[in-house]
Amino acid sequence: MVPGYDRIGEEAGGAELQIHRRLAQMIHARGLGRRYGDKRVLTDVDVDVGAGELLLVTGPNGSGKTTLLRLLAGLIVPTAGELEVAVDRARIGFLGHEPLLYRELTPLENLDLYGRLYRIPERRERIGMLLERFGLWEARREQTGAFSRGMLQRLALCRALLHEPDLLLLDEPFSALDAGGTELLLDELGRASSRTVVVASHLPERLGPIPSARLALGPT
Amino acid sequence: MLLVTGLGLALLWAPEDADQGPSQRIFYIHVPVALTAYACFGWAAWKAFRLLWKGDERADLESYTAVHIGVIFGLLTLVTGSIWAKVSWGVWWTWSERQLVLFLILFLFYSAYFMLRYSTEPGPRRARTSAVYALFGAVLLPVSFLAIRLADQLLHPAPLFNRDGPQMSASMFISFCVCLAAMLTLAGALYLIELTGKRVDARLRELRELLA
Amino acid sequence: MTGYLSDVTALARKDLVVELRSRDTVPAMLLFVVATLVIFHFALPDDSSRLAAAGMLWIALLFTALLALVRSFVAERDEAVIDGLLLAPCDRSAIWLGKTISVFAFLALAEAVALPAFALFYEPVTWELIAGVALANVGIAAVGTLLGAMAAASRARELLLPLLFLPLAIPIVVGGVGATLAEDPGRYLGFLGLYDLIFAILSWASFEYVVTE
Numbered sequence: 231m232v233p234g235y236d237r238i239g240e241e242a243g244g245a246e247l248q249i250h251r252r253l254a255q256m257i258h259a260r261g262l263g264r265r266y267g268d269k270r271v272l273t274d275v276d277v278d279v280g281a282g283e284l285l286l287v288t289g290p291n292g293s294g295k296t297t298l299l300r301l302l303a304g305l306i307v308p309t310a311g312e313l314e315v316a317v318d319r320a321r322i323g324f325l326g327h328e329p330l331l332y333r334e335l336t337p338l339e340n341l342d343l344y345g346r347l348y349r350i351p352e353r354r355e356r357i358g359m360l361l362e363r364f365g366l367w368e369a370r371r372e373q374t375g376a377f378s379r380g381m382l383q384r385l386a387l388c389r390a391l392l393h394e395p396d397l398l399l400l401d402e403p404f405s406a407l408d409a410g411g412t413e414l415l416l417d418e419l420g421r422a423s424s425r426t427v428v429v430a431s432h433l434p435e436r437l438g439p440i441p442s443a444r445l446a447l448g449p450t
Numbered sequence: 451m452l453l454v455t456g457l458g459l460a461l462l463w464a465p466e467d468a469d470q471g472p473s474q475r476i477f478y479i480h481v482p483v484a485l486t487a488y489a490c491f492g493w494a495a496w497k498a499f500r501l502l503w504k505g506d507e508r509a510d511l512e513s514y515t516a517v518h519i520g521v522i523f524g525l526l527t528l529v530t531g532s533i534w535a536k537v538s539w540g541v542w543w544t545w546s547e548r549q550l551v552l553f554l555i556l557f558l559f560y561s562a563y564f565m566l567r568y569s570t571e572p573g574p575r576r577a578r579t580s581a582v583y584a585l586f587g588a589v590l591l592p593v594s595f596l597a598i599r600l601a602d603q604l605l606h607p608a609p610l611f612n613r614d615g616p617q618m619s620a621s622m623f624i625s626f627c628v629c630l631a632a633m634l635t636l637a638g639a640l641y642l643i644e645l646t647g648k649r650v651d652a653r654l655r656e657l658r659e660l661l662a
Numbered sequence: 663m664t665g666y667l668s669d670v671t672a673l674a675r676k677d678l679v680v681e682l683r684s685r686d687t688v689p690a691m692l693l694f695v696v697a698t699l700v701i702f703h704f705a706l707p708d709d710s711s712r713l714a715a716a717g718m719l720w721i722a723l724l725f726t727a728l729l730a731l732v733r734s735f736v737a738e739r740d741e742a743v744i745d746g747l748l749l750a751p752c753d754r755s756a757i758w759l760g761k762t763i764s765v766f767a768f769l770a771l772a773e774a775v776a777l778p779a780f781a782l783f784y785e786p787v788t789w790e791l792i793a794g795v796a797l798a799n800v801g802i803a804a805v806g807t808l809l810g811a812m813a814a815a816s817r818a819r820e821l822l823l824p825l826l827f828l829p830l831a832i833p834i835v836v837g838g839v840g841a842t843l844a845e846d847p848g849r850y851l852g853f854l855g856l857y858d859l860i861f862a863i864l865s866w867a868s869f870e871y872v873v874t875e
Binding site for chain 2: 808812815816817818822825826828829830832833836837839840843844849850853856857860861864868871872874875
């Protein structure tokens with residue numbers, strides 16, 4: 231089954247599409263595919279995402295959403311097709327299934343490590359501001375091993391946003407987030423318009439009207 | 451493959467050896483087999499290097515096949531060396547024969563290569579990981595050689611160079627060269643057969659997948 | 663260059679803090695190495711030569727090092743934290759160097775207990791032995807960290823590492839035992855230094871290939 235791809239506003243043929251056309255291309259993929267050993271997890275996907283767009287990737291479990299995002303992040307390479315991402319990995323923010331944090335370290339220490347690796351100017355201020363915004367400031371000196379899933383997800387979001395990425399890849403960002411966390415995330419997504427975002431979710435209604443494009447992956 | 455019969459000829463023609471008697475004849479098999487194994491490991495490392503440097507994906511199977519053949523010849527070296535030791539010194543194994551010890555280390559090393567390959571998911575990453583390990587093998591070879599020398603000196607001090615240059619007669623040398631050529635050809639033929647087999651296998655899997 | 667070094671420092675310090683908090687590896691290494699030294703007493707006849715004692719020490723050190731190496735990528739492998747490091751813009755070899763430094767520190771800690779214990783139970787510890795151990799640590803940490811990353815990505819994981827590592831460690835044992843016993847330890851120390859140099863460069867250059875796709 232070939233995944234369908236449509237751009238909101240396309241049928242209207244209106245001004246919105248024109249705007250997208252003029253934007254610089256952020257992601258360009260043709261016939262993208264990936265298999266693990268003999269198992270194909272993603273087949274023949276075409277995607278174009280312009281800078282500043284928000285692409286929502288939907289599909290049932292096992293349709294390859296996670297694989298697509300890992301491909302876009304450069305964590306894995308495609309086994310078929312071509313893929314171009316306009317920014318290098320220093321400008322990509324990635325939120326995966328795992329929080330990618332050290333359990334033995336505190337939120338401050340975790341973010342400080344990443345802050346150093348990403349060479350963020352005024353690291354402390356940025357980290358403090360993010361922890362404050364995501365309601366983790368009180369817990370900043372506790373080991374993350376004791377955190378709940380929801381708190382880990384918030385901290386992982388801080389990690390992904392830390393270096394103010396130009397391309398933000400979010401894999402099931404709403405999982406384990408409570409109403410407050412969801413609110414914060416939606417607030418963040420509505421905020422910077424120059425940032426390109428790709429969200430994979432099986433709960434598209436959570437995003438409301440924000441997405442500017444959709445990609446529906448079918449079962450492979 | 452015809453050269454393999456040449457090997458038999460060389461064996462029958464050459465037996466004009468000096469003091470060691472017929473046991474010396476195994477030398478014509480043992481040493482060429484060992485040199486061929488080195489050549490295979492060297493080839494594997496070269497292909498591994500090509501894979502890492504140029505991203506040549508076909509080099510993965512080539513390097514793997516070369517290791518495969520190299521291990522077979524390495525095992526053969528151990529067996530013939532063991533027979534030689536039995537005939538010459540009356541024991542199946544002697545630690546004083548450096549080449550044999552080196553082959554034991556290499557055998558262990560390249561067996562681990564297979565373990566590594568079998569327990570990693572197929573894909574570009576396995577290709578590169580195997581390539582790195584094969585490359586390590588090529589570096590380990592001279593380092594181990596040096597290590598064995600150093601260990602020998604520590605355990606039973608002896609002059610460093612106890613074997614000086616070729617003291618073979620012309621006919622012996624010619625037989626030796628023919629044997630070496632035969633072994634290299636045999637290894638090359640096996641390599642090509644095995645490589646074709648592995649390629650066909652990989653192609654088949656791809657086709658089956660396309661059909662599925 | 664300073665950027666690279668600050669990445670390495672941040673990564674190595676992170677490993678040390680993680681170990682300080684979890685105390686998973688170093689205490690186990692200390693217990694293991696002392697227990698091994700005790701066991702060797704019962705495995706060796708009383709009139710064993712110095713040679714046997716030195717060999718035994720090196721076996722104990724090598725197997726203790728395996729504990730550290732097997733654990734070296736556990737924090738990164740569990741919950742895929744390695745992905746986070748790979749996504750960061752730092753040079754991948756910095757990850758290797760940071761890890762190598764922390765493994766070296768763990769080995770040195772274990773040896774700070776093992777060598778006095780060896781002196782107490784068996785033979786006095788010489789400066790040559792200490793130099794040999796320090797040089798051997800470099801090689802073990804450098805090669806072991808690379809192989810640890812390979813093993814962590816495989817299905818066999820912990821099982822695979824000793825198989826990959828031990829053939830490569832044979833020259834280290836030769837150099838180490840030689841440095842401990844030979845009348846001219848210089849050439850054995852030199853050999854260890856050569857081993858360190860060659861394999862450290864090789865591991866440094868090839869780490870990226872084994873952790874990325």
